[in-house]
Amino acid sequence: MPRLKRVLIVTVTVVAVLATVLGAAATWLYAGADVSTAGTRFSRALVIPPLAEPTVAADGTKVFDLTMQSGRKEFAAGKKSTTWGFNGAHLGPTLRAQRGDKVKVRIKNTLDERSTVHWHGMHLPARMDGGPHQMVAPGATWTPEWTVDQPAASLWYHPHPHGKTAQHVQRGLAGMFLLDDDVSAPLALPKTYGVDDLPVMVQDVTLDGGKLDFDRRLLRNTGFLGERTMVNGTLDPYRRVSDELIRLRLLNASTARIYDFGFSDDRPFSMIATDGGLREEPLRLDRLKLSPGERAEIVVRMEPGERAVLRSFPHEGYGSSWQRRFAGGDDTFDILELRADKTLRPSPELPSALAEPEVPDGSDSVRERYFGLVTSSINGREMKMDRIDLTVTRGTAETWTVRNEHGTPHNFHVHDVQFRILEIDGRQPPPELRGAKDTVYVPPNTTVKLAMRFDGPADPNTPYMYHCHLLYHEDLGMMGQFVVVEKGQKAGTVGAPDSHTGH
Numbered sequence: 001m002p003r004l005k006r007v008l009i010v011t012v013t014v015v016a017v018l019a020t021v022l023g024a025a026a027t028w029l030y031a032g033a034d035v036s037t038a039g040t041r042f043s044r045a046l047v048i049p050p051l052a053e054p055t056v057a058a059d060g061t062k063v064f065d066l067t068m069q070s071g072r073k074e075f076a077a078g079k080k081s082t083t084w085g086f087n088g089a090h091l092g093p094t095l096r097a098q099r100g101d102k103v104k105v106r107i108k109n110t111l112d113e114r115s116t117v118h119w120h121g122m123h124l125p126a127r128m129d130g131g132p133h134q135m136v137a138p139g140a141t142w143t144p145e146w147t148v149d150q151p152a153a154s155l156w157y158h159p160h161p162h163g164k165t166a167q168h169v170q171r172g173l174a175g176m177f178l179l180d181d182d183v184s185a186p187l188a189l190p191k192t193y194g195v196d197d198l199p200v201m202v203q204d205v206t207l208d209g210g211k212l213d214f215d216r217r218l219l220r221n222t223g224f225l226g227e228r229t230m231v232n233g234t235l236d237p238y239r240r241v242s243d244e245l246i247r248l249r250l251l252n253a254s255t256a257r258i259y260d261f262g263f264s265d266d267r268p269f270s271m272i273a274t275d276g277g278l279r280e281e282p283l284r285l286d287r288l289k290l291s292p293g294e295r296a297e298i299v300v301r302m303e304p305g306e307r308a309v310l311r312s313f314p315h316e317g318y319g320s321s322w323q324r325r326f327a328g329g330d331d332t333f334d335i336l337e338l339r340a341d342k343t344l345r346p347s348p349e350l351p352s353a354l355a356e357p358e359v360p361d362g363s364d365s366v367r368e369r370y371f372g373l374v375t376s377s378i379n380g381r382e383m384k385m386d387r388i389d390l391t392v393t394r395g396t397a398e399t400w401t402v403r404n405e406h407g408t409p410h411n412f413h414v415h416d417v418q419f420r421i422l423e424i425d426g427r428q429p430p431p432e433l434r435g436a437k438d439t440v441y442v443p444p445n446t447t448v449k450l451a452m453r454f455d456g457p458a459d460p461n462t463p464y465m466y467h468c469h470l471l472y473h474e475d476l477g478m479m480g481q482f483v484v485v486e487k488g489q490k491a492g493t494v495g496a497p498d499s500h501t502g503h
């Protein structure tokens with residue numbers, strides 16, 4: 001045989017063998033990439049985070065104390081994990097305030113690392129926002145204060161140190177911040193905290209022995225995906241309930257996982273609030289998708305003595321089936337079991353009208369901007385702490401077009417504001433996405449158009465963030481900075497993050 005022919009045969013054989021091996025590996029990885037906890041035994045009583053008790057200063061300011069600390073927690077019997085939390089080993093208390101309240105939070109960092117606390121969904125001055133420029137050094141205290149001026153809503157708080165947010169949140173630094181107002185107060189909604197009004201912070205975890213694992217596995221290009229879920233830090237949780245109507249304040253506090261919530265028996269529920277507050281009217285649904293950082297409030301009806309299982313179902317919206325598999329779209333999780341007592345207190349029917357969302361409709365936008373998302377950058381640029389990407393004028397509304405320019409799932413979150421989703425791929429958004437939002441899922445090759453108004457105080461030197469809330473992407477640099485200025489004013493300069501040494 002001529003030499004050339006021999007070489008050719010060997011090459012072709014090697015390539016064929018390699019292709020077969022790679023193909024088999026891909027098939028094997030694909031087949032092993034979905035998880036299900038359907039049919040789980042719910043064996044632990046759901047923990048309800050305590051309501052933080054503020055002290056009230058002479059001028060009426062509500063003063064909260066949050067201490068960032070490390071601790072140990074036994075998620076499952078016999079094995080302890082090292083965790084972080086606020087005022088405890090893991091997660092944090094629920095803060096609560098009224099529209100019009102002056103609030104102040106004394107944050108003490110007793111960790112051996114710098115971190116921050118960001119008020120996700122809160123309208124507040126940039127200096128108080130707790131983004132990557134408001135780092136709190138180990139041993140230091142940072143005391144942001146602001147006046148709550150936005151509708152009743154379920155917000156949350158979590159760290160935001162640039163490059164390390166995923167890790168800090170996954171270790172347990174997260175809590176809810178509930179707002180009430182004069183519109184929500186008289187409404188006949190379930191509203192007794194921990195009784196018929198339950199915080200439901202959903203996170204996915206993998207416990208490797210006792211250790212909290214955050215490793216991103218092969219081909220998982222959206223970040224860490226856990227093998228099971230917990231609610232408020234409780235694995236396999238159940239909750240006894242004694243009312244006919246139960247309100248669940250759902251928060252996707254996972255770093256990368258997208259949930260499609262429903263009940264295992266497909267019963268309908270009523271969605272009453274989006275990220276930024278109450279909807280115009282309750283909306284009947286049987287599925288509701290939430291990407292990381294998004295919230296929704298739903299109300300479910302219980303029959304005496306029955307059990308209802310909140311489940312996350314496999315769902316579409318990932319582009320290809322390959323992408324869906326490796327981003328968790330084929331997974332099923334039994335999240336929380338509600339166990340109704342034999343007799344239930346009657347609940348009033350839900351009101352037919354709730355509240356008018358305070359978000360612009362795009363008609364008075366003075367400016368349009370485009371944001372192209374590709375993993376690790378926005379408009380081709382990675383986050384830089386000392387670069388202000390855009391400048392907006394205080395009091396004006398803008399329309400932001402956000403396009404996921406490739407095949408990986410992303411979402412988009414803007415600090416300080418709530419927005420209205422005007423369009424998704426040129427069409428009206430589905431009803432569950434109408435209302436005040438601060439985070440929106442942006443599926444592969446999809447365009448969303450958002451209208452928002454910048455009402456905050458001007459501060460040309462302190463930026464707010466916009467970013468993908470899949471925290472692995474955010475940490476990679478899928479984030480940008482904007483400042484709010486007075487008309488005609490220029491953006492200032494922003495430096496490296498300052499460390500607060502206490503005041």
Ligand code: C2O
Binds near residue numbers: 118120158293465467
């Ligand atoms: Cu929930 Cu910029 O974050």
Ligand code: CU
Binds near residue numbers: 413
């Ligand atoms: Cu935020």
Ligand code: CU
Binds near residue numbers: 409469470473474478
């Ligand atoms: Cu992303």
